[in-house]
Amino acid sequence: MRLKRALAAILVLGTAAAGAFVYGTAPAPLPAATWQGLGEPDLANGEQVFSAGGCVSCHAAPGAPDDQKRVLAGGRALKSPFGTFHVPNISPDAEAGIGGWTLAEFGNAMTRGVGRRGEHLYPSFPYASYARMTPKDVNDLFGYLKTLPASTHVAPGHDLPFPFNVRLALGGWKLLYLNDAPRVELADADGTLARGRYLVEGPGHCGECHTPRDFLGGLKVDQWLAGGPNPEGEGRIPNITPGERGLGGWSEGDIASYLETGFTPEFDSVGGSMVEVQKNMAKLPAADREAIAAYLKAIPAR
Structure with a gap:
């Protein structure tokens, strides 16, 4: 009888701990007010942020000639000890890229690692650094990206073995490493x-x-x-x-x-x-x- 009670208590405590972890490490976008009232983007500054961030280095198609570097079709494979990440399309195409995104969705992906569907993003996208960016620079960058050529290319999904394919664990990673x-x-x-x-x-x-x-x-x-x-x-x-x-x-x-x-x-x-x-x-x-x-x-x- 005592053993059953002990096991039941362990089960209850384990369930409570798991629930607390999931709740405490859930994707946490910034307050909506962060992305409001920023006005029209400064495209000249957005281009400078684009250069500082080296967006072309990862998001241009692999082997793209210089005249195609600003077609941010994605597709590059980033190999790591955790598996292979594939860089997404961030061109202004409404379906394959970020043309249908809002500033808040873009800003929360950039600075909080939160995807458009509310999911944790993998830190192969360096949001742990971008967390230090100002809302103005994010707004200006987003505005500039909208002026670039669109691409319908759909990058493949990440190729990650278990347990790295479980996004839930990324909440714990953020707890340890994501700050500004x-x-x-x-x-x-x-x-x-x-x-x-x-x-x-x-x-x-x-x-x-x-x-x-x-x-x-x-x-x-x-x-x-x-x-x-x-x-x-x-x-x-x-x-x-x-x-x-x-x-x-x-x-x-x-x-x-x-x-x-x-x-x-x-x-x-x-x-x-x-x-x-x-x-x-x-x-x-x-x-x-x-x-x-x-x-x-x-x-x-x-």
């Missing part, structure tokens, strides 16, 4: 440094590649921008902190020049996945590249 707090503390983060922090930690999502990850795929923030294994499995991503193992020998001017021209202080040229990133950074105002450089020289060396 600064990645590092800086003594003086006003003006240029604040802009650099925003670009690197937010739309630029530099840490998604340049910071090592733990076994759950979360960023090891105590090793911010210290480099690590390539998330897609080949080679390593370099350390870009100001230490001897990173950019210690580079000046702020060297970093800003590299982002503009693709040439290092040793006259080597950009390579690998950084090629597309550099092309995007070259489209930003010089002041933004200088702000990024200032931030990268101000963060702790690792």
